[in-house]
Structures are given as C-alpha cells and as structure tokens.
Amino acid sequence: EGLGEKKINFRLRDWCISRQRYWGPPIPVIHCEKCGPVAVPEDQLPVRLPWVDDFKPLGTGVSPLAHAKNEDGTPWIDAPCPKCGAPAKRETDVSDNFLDSAWYFLRYPCALDSQRAYSPEMMKKWLPVDLYIGGNEHARLHLLYTRFITMALCDHAGLVMGAKADPRDPREPFLKFRAHGMITRNGAKMSKSRGNIINPDEMVAQFGADTVRTYLMFLGPYAQGGDWSDEAISGVSRFLDRVWRWYFEDKAAPAAPCAQSVPDVPCVPDAPSAAEGAAMRKSALIKLHQTIKKVTEDIEAMSYNTAIAALMECHNTLKSVPNVSTFAREAFCLLMAPFAPHLAEEIWTGALGKSPGVAAARWPSFDPALCVEDSVEIAVQVNGKVRDRITVPRDADEATVRAAAMSAEKVSPQLEGRTVVKFIHVPNRLANIIVK
Structure with missing residues (x-):
C-alpha cells in the first residue's frame, strides 16, 4: 500500500587497521607538531622497514619501530615534516594483515614488474578472480573490505585498470565466492582443550x-x-582397496571383443541368454554415462560428496559385469583421478598401461541419450497414500500405467469392494487412485 520502500543497508563499519608490531607495511604518515598528521609524499613511498635487532613488544603500547635505528645509527622515527620541514616523527604503527590481504592478489598478475605495483594490461587479462574459497569470516570481513579497497584503487586515477573501465574490470574483485564448512569431531569444533x-x-x-x-x-x-x-x-x-583389486587382480581376464550393436559397452559373453546379456550390458552402459554426467556436474558445483557416492554406486555396477570394456575401465579411472590422484595414476600407467600420466588425459564425455533410463519407478497411491511402487516404460501412456498400478501386488487388495472414481497420472512420477 505504498508503506514500504527499497533501501540498501551498508555493513561497512569503522575498522582499526593499525597494529603495534614490527612486521607489516608502515603506515605512511608523519606527525608534525605544527602541521599535524601529514601523508608521506608519493616520491618517498614505500616507507621501508628498518633492520632491527629486537622486535619483541615493548610492553608500553608502542611499536618496536619507535626504537629502531637507521643504518647510520640515527633514530628511524625521526623525519622532517613534508610540509614545513620542521623535525617530526614517523608513524610507528603498521597496517593490519587483513588490510594487506584486501589488495595482495592484485599484485599476482604482475609480480615480476619492478617498476609498477600494478599493470593495467595484466589486470585486464587476468582479473577479476573467478572463484574465491574461504570461511565465513572471509565473507563477513575480508571480502567486504576487499571490495571497498579494490574499488578505491580502481577509481584513483585508474591505478589498477587504467582510465577506462572494462566489462571485466576488478571493481568487483571476485566473481564467485564459496564458503567451506567445518570438520568437527564428536559434534564439536576441534581444539586441544x-x-x-x-x-x-x-x-x-x-x-x-x-x-x-x-x-x-x-x-x-x-x-x-x-x-x-x-x-x-x-x-x-575399503572402497579404494576394492577399486585397486578390480583393476590389478582382474588383469588375468582382460577385456575381450563381443558382438553388440553399441560400441564400448561392458561385455558379458557368458550371460545366461542373449536377451539377459544385452539387458545387463545396456544397464551398465547407462550407469557409466550417468556417472560421467553426474561427477562432471557435481565437481563443477563442488558437490564432491555426491560425486563420490555416484562413483561407489557405479563401481558396484561395473564390477558385477565380467570382462568390462576398456572404455569403461579407462573412464572410471579418470573419474576417480580428482579424488584419489595417486591411485588413479598407478591404475592409469600400471593396470591400463597408458602414457603419459592420468593428469594429461582428456576428461571422459557422456552421451545424453545414454543418461536416460528406458524405464522409471513410480509411486502408486490410493487416496493419496503410497501403497506400492511399480516400474513402467519411460513416458508410458496413462492406460499402460493404470493397468500396471491397478494390478500391483499391494494395491489390488486396497481396491476390493470399492469404486474407482478418479485416476490421476503424473508422467514418470506417480499414479493416484481415488476410490470410495
């Protein structure tokens, strides 16, 4: 009703960036009794730390730099005022490491440039950062101030990116941030206490x-x-041990060719019947391509736990098929490489005899058509309550699903002596029989 309005609440707070210690960039300020705090001129930057024999805290609340000496023996703290030239004192505090970490990454692309802190050309090539990984404290503190300082550097006469902005300029220094969780033990944060x-x-x-x-x-x-x-x-x-044995202890039965319509399908030459063998090979092929798809997508989404679970399930399927194809063995090894790189390397070069190493191999690709099951399991409800589950062909019509649902073992007793007034079919998901 016009009572509310959009408002941005900024969470920048006053931040004490000074520390009373030796290490860290000296704050470039000179204190003059007449002129007050005066910034060190740019041609005198950076202010360099002096060599000291003892940099332990003095216990007086003052930085050890207050008693440091220059090479000629004069006090480092003494300096002329940049404005009036009168004797003055340097600021002895250094900047906090959180402040330093708000800009250090800008130096990475041009670390070998001894003439400039930042190279606009290299900044445009390499920045902004695609992915930043950190903890919750980074999201609440570091990243907030990193944005503030990076934008200030960009706006200061084009210090970082040059005078003109670029679509990928680092005014937004990080494109994506992912916070990691914490590993606990016995339900509590790990600590010595x-x-x-x-x-x-x-x-x-x-x-x-x-x-x-x-x-x-x-x-x-x-x-x-x-x-x-x-x-x-x-x-x-135990899972990794099973994978190892599958490759090295089964070498006596290498993959053999078999007649089939789909290439690189795990073969079952001793299947009880041709129909059963074909179904088994097709099922294993679908599982393999589904796993390639899932692991590929889960790694990109950093869902590593579900990717590993998919690998465990896929391995159970593949090892149940005797004499699997070379394609299946190689693809599964490659999928394991990001999680168990040493094991994958031994398998790749040892059991599979491949060269160069697994890290140089192309990531396996999947066929979308082979990632879809021919059949689906759907829930069968009676008056909204699940009574059974049935397997039907994917995209089966309502008549087919109705016939299977009505004759399901645990459903048919629920229909005895009752009238079906409605049948609800949600393709590939469920069937709901309404009775009275």
Missing part, C-alpha cells in the same frame, strides 16, 4: 593420502562440512 584433534599426518600415515583426501570430500556437503568418523574413513579405505 577438548582433546578431539585429528592429526592429518597420522591419518595419512595410517590410511594413505588418497583415502584421507577422498574421505574429507565425502564426509558431508562442502558448505556444511561434517563430523569426523574413524569408522567412515575405514569405509572409504
């Missing part, structure tokens, strides 16, 4: 780097983290 610390070196020594790496990505959603479990990491270790 609680005695619930997990030593990564000990875990690597016990299980191997690949197991620890895979488990950390499997124990929960990336943004949420998860609770460490000794039993769960043992389960991941």
Whole structure:
C-alpha cells in the first residue's frame, strides 16, 4: 500500500587497521607538531622497514619501530615534516594483515614488474578472480573490505585498470565466492582443550593420502562440512582397496571383443541368454554415462560428496559385469583421478598401461541419450497414500500405467469392494487412485 520502500543497508563499519608490531607495511604518515598528521609524499613511498635487532613488544603500547635505528645509527622515527620541514616523527604503527590481504592478489598478475605495483594490461587479462574459497569470516570481513579497497584503487586515477573501465574490470574483485564448512569431531569444533584433534599426518600415515583426501570430500556437503568418523574413513579405505583389486587382480581376464550393436559397452559373453546379456550390458552402459554426467556436474558445483557416492554406486555396477570394456575401465579411472590422484595414476600407467600420466588425459564425455533410463519407478497411491511402487516404460501412456498400478501386488487388495472414481497420472512420477 505504498508503506514500504527499497533501501540498501551498508555493513561497512569503522575498522582499526593499525597494529603495534614490527612486521607489516608502515603506515605512511608523519606527525608534525605544527602541521599535524601529514601523508608521506608519493616520491618517498614505500616507507621501508628498518633492520632491527629486537622486535619483541615493548610492553608500553608502542611499536618496536619507535626504537629502531637507521643504518647510520640515527633514530628511524625521526623525519622532517613534508610540509614545513620542521623535525617530526614517523608513524610507528603498521597496517593490519587483513588490510594487506584486501589488495595482495592484485599484485599476482604482475609480480615480476619492478617498476609498477600494478599493470593495467595484466589486470585486464587476468582479473577479476573467478572463484574465491574461504570461511565465513572471509565473507563477513575480508571480502567486504576487499571490495571497498579494490574499488578505491580502481577509481584513483585508474591505478589498477587504467582510465577506462572494462566489462571485466576488478571493481568487483571476485566473481564467485564459496564458503567451506567445518570438520568437527564428536559434534564439536576441534581444539586441544577438548582433546578431539585429528592429526592429518597420522591419518595419512595410517590410511594413505588418497583415502584421507577422498574421505574429507565425502564426509558431508562442502558448505556444511561434517563430523569426523574413524569408522567412515575405514569405509572409504575399503572402497579404494576394492577399486585397486578390480583393476590389478582382474588383469588375468582382460577385456575381450563381443558382438553388440553399441560400441564400448561392458561385455558379458557368458550371460545366461542373449536377451539377459544385452539387458545387463545396456544397464551398465547407462550407469557409466550417468556417472560421467553426474561427477562432471557435481565437481563443477563442488558437490564432491555426491560425486563420490555416484562413483561407489557405479563401481558396484561395473564390477558385477565380467570382462568390462576398456572404455569403461579407462573412464572410471579418470573419474576417480580428482579424488584419489595417486591411485588413479598407478591404475592409469600400471593396470591400463597408458602414457603419459592420468593428469594429461582428456576428461571422459557422456552421451545424453545414454543418461536416460528406458524405464522409471513410480509411486502408486490410493487416496493419496503410497501403497506400492511399480516400474513402467519411460513416458508410458496413462492406460499402460493404470493397468500396471491397478494390478500391483499391494494395491489390488486396497481396491476390493470399492469404486474407482478418479485416476490421476503424473508422467514418470506417480499414479493416484481415488476410490470410495
């Protein structure tokens, strides 16, 4: 009714950027009794830290720089006022590391340029940053002030990007931010006082780097983290062991060609019947392409735990098919590489005899047509309550679904002595039989 209005609430707050310590960029200010605080002229920048013998805190609230000496023995703190030339004192505080981290990344593209802090040409080529990964404190503090300082640098005579803005100029320094979760133990944040610390070196020594790496990505959603479990990491270790045995202990039965209409399909030459064998090969092929699709998309979305779960499911399917094709073995190895790179490298160069290493191999592609099951499982409801589930051909018409639903084992008893007044069909999802 016109009572509300759009408003932007800024969350920038006063920020103390000074620290009373030795290390860090000196704040370029000179204090004069007559002129007050005066900025150090640009031709005298940067203000360099002096060499000191003792940089421990003095206990007086003053930086150790207050007692530092120049090479000639004169006090570093003494300097002439840039305005009036009278004797004055340098600012002895240095800037906080959070302030420094608000601009350090701008130097990366031109780190070897000794003449300029920033090269507009290199900035336009490499910035802004595509993906920033950090914790919640970065989102609340660091990223907020990074935007503020980066925009100030861009607006200061085109210091970073030059005089004209570019569609990809770093006024927005980061295109995407993803916050990671926290790994806890026994439901609490790890700390020495609680005695619930997990030593990564000990875990690597016990299980191997690949197991620890895979488990950390499997124990929960990336943004949420998860609770460490000794039993769960043992389960991941067993999974990697099964993958190893599948490649190295099954080498005595290498993949053999078989007559089939679809190339690179896991073969089952000893299947009980041609029809059953074809169905088994087709099912394994669909599962493989579905897994390639899911792992590819999940890695991009940083949903590593669901990608690993898909790999476990796919491996169970493939290992149940004797004499799988070379394509299946190679594709599965490549899918494992981001999570267990050492294992994948041993498999790629050892069991599969490939060269160069797995890191140089092309990522497997999937066929969208083979990512769709020929049949679907749908829920069958009676008066809105699920009574059974049936499998029907994908995109089956209503008549086909109705016939299957009405004759389902757990549905037909619910219909005895009752009249069907309506049949609701949601394709590929559910069937609801309304009775009275």
